Amino acid sequence: MIKVRDYIYKDILSVNENSDLRRVIITMKRHRVCAIPVVNQLGEYVGCISEQDILNASVPQYMKSMYNTSFMADIDHIIGHLHDLLEEKAIKFTDSGYPTVTPNDSMSYAADLLFRSKKTALPVLEGKMLIGLLTRIEILTVSLNGNKLS
Amino acid sequence: MILTVTLNPAIDKILILNGFEIHKLHRLDSREMSMTVPGGKGVNIALNLKILGDDTIATGFAGGHEGHLLCDSLRQNGITTSFIFTEGSTRTNTSILDVQHETLTEINDFGQEIPEDDLVFLLESYERLLNRVDLVVLAGSLPKGVIEDVYRQMIIMAQGHGIKVILHAAPKYIDPLIDSGPFLINPDMRSYHQFMGRPLDGIDAFLQAGREIIAYQKETEFVIFTHRIENVVAVTRKQSYILRPRDLKIINMLGYADAYLAGFIHAYLQNLPTADVLKYASAAGLTNIEVLYKEIRNPEQITANLERIDVEEVS
Numbered sequence: 001m002i003k004v005r006d007y008i009y010k011d012i013l014s015v016n017e018n019s020d021l022r023r024v025i026i027t028m029k030r031h032r033v034c035a036i037p038v039v040n041q042l043g044e045y046v047g048c049i050s051e052q053d054i055l056n057a058s059v060p061q062y063m064k065s066m067y068n069t070s071f072m073a074d075i076d077h078i079i080g081h082l083h084d085l086l087e088e089k090a091i092k093f094t095d096s097g098y099p100t101v102t103p104n105d106s107m108s109y110a111a112d113l114l115f116r117s118k119k120t121a122l123p124v125l126e127g128k129m130l131i132g133l134l135t136r137i138e139i140l141t142v143s144l145n146g147n148k149l150s
Numbered sequence: 151m152i153l154t155v156t157l158n159p160a161i162d163k164i165l166i167l168n169g170f171e172i173h174k175l176h177r178l179d180s181r182e183m184s185m186t187v188p189g190g191k192g193v194n195i196a197l198n199l200k201i202l203g204d205d206t207i208a209t210g211f212a213g214g215h216e217g218h219l220l221c222d223s224l225r226q227n228g229i230t231t232s233f234i235f236t237e238g239s240t241r242t243n244t245s246i247l248d249v250q251h252e253t254l255t256e257i258n259d260f261g262q263e264i265p266e267d268d269l270v271f272l273l274e275s276y277e278r279l280l281n282r283v284d285l286v287v288l289a290g291s292l293p294k295g296v297i298e299d300v301y302r303q304m305i306i307m308a309q310g311h312g313i314k315v316i317l318h319a320a321p322k323y324i325d326p327l328i329d330s331g332p333f334l335i336n337p338d339m340r341s342y343h344q345f346m347g348r349p350l351d352g353i354d355a356f357l358q359a360g361r362e363i364i365a366y367q368k369e370t371e372f373v374i375f376t377h378r379i380e381n382v383v384a385v386t387r388k389q390s391y392i393l394r395p396r397d398l399k400i401i402n403m404l405g406y407a408d409a410y411l412a413g414f415i416h417a418y419l420q421n422l423p424t425a426d427v428l429k430y431a432s433a434a435g436l437t438n439i440e441v442l443y444k445e446i447r448n449p450e451q452i453t454a455n456l457e458r459i460d461v462e463e464v465s
Contacts, residue, residue, distance in 0.1 A: 011221065041277075042278070
């Protein structure tokens with residue numbers, strides 16, 4: 001069985017739950033990632049923030065009821081609302097139910113989880129500690145090595 | 151797990167040429183070599199430690215395309231990365247090793263300027279990393295914009311977690327930190343022969359300086375002067391040692407002290423007796439300077455080189 005431990009993207013950069021949204025966006029941009037793990041003061045994993053989570057939070061409540069952004073008068077509403085959120089804490093945007101895997105999970109389980117959840121990356125946890133990420137390209141790489149997932 | 155901190159890392163562009171001349175176009179031939187590899191003292195130590203089989207997390211500042219190159223390359227070597235990315239780019243250090251004339255020309259860039267909020271973010275991340283490591287290595291210069299006191303803060307934070315700190319940097323960075331009591335002090339005196347506010351060279355002067363530090367600061371267990379490879383001087387609380395490699399054939403001094411410290415850490419974490427730790431460290435340094443590469447490629451050679459290290463114990 002091919003395991004997650006052999007394909008971990010070993011970057012453990014994360015933001016603190018008390019970091020502000022400005023720092024979260026800056027970090028995503030500079031690191032070229034679409035999702036970033038969030039940890040508490042002890043370094044224990046608490047969840048993940050994706051670009052989608054931030055976008056969802058930036059749509060003003062009254063617009064959400066319209067279901068469809070074609071009703072929007074102006075993108076400035078979203079950008080303006082997002083700007084007002086920049087000083088808010090990361091924990092407010094954190095998805096604590098974000099799917100995760102462990103090094104001992106099989107790559108086929110991870111691939112299934114990634115596919116069903118439509119996420120771009122899964123945090124890899126050992127206990128409460130983040131030890132890396134598993135991204136879509138790591139799943140695709142398995143096939144390059146002449147392997148089948150299961 | 152070991153944490154290496156490199157606040158001012160680099161991409162090392164290493165050119166190995168036969169006959170380097172200024173005012174001349176060089177086209178590399180098959181006997182020559184060009185390498186683009188991760189660099190900076192802490193990064194080099196991490197690379198060596200991984201080759202010796204020790205798990206390492208590398209942190210510090212990185213930025214831009216070169217920063218991604220640095221981190222990708224470290225991960226490919228099996229090192230976990232936790233670099234803070236800044237707006238500026240990671241610097242490139244160029245080394246030209248002329249095999250024919252046996253010269254080494256180095257041009258080190260000054261690196262990116264670090265804004266205060268990035269430094270705060272790094273210190274927060276460092277504090278969390280201290281929960282998961284056994285030893286910290288602070289190595290190399292400070293980038294522009296970073297206050298000189300940052301190493302002191304990092305030493306105190308590590309000590310608060312009961313973690314030993316190895317400090318390897320130029321004397322100007324170490325001088326103000328002696329009273330913070332790092333576990334091991336290794337001044338990089340290749341270009342600066344001043345330490346503790348005075349000119350310092352020769353075995354007796356190194357022994358004297360080491361003893362002064364150890365007498366003054368009870369947290370410090372080792373003061374090691376490595377830059378005179380033919381006489382490495384190590385001062386410890388109990389006694390001092392002078393280590394001399396036999397039949398030295400210098401090929402490339404680049405990365406020597408980093409390989410030495412990686413060897414020290416590897417042996418120290420195995421709880422070997424002090425003399426054996428120092429001997430292994432010297433053998434690691436010796437192994438490094440006798441190959442073209444800036445890091446150790448063949449750890450078995452260190453064991454083979456142990457018998458070439460003479461150890462003199464000084465009371």
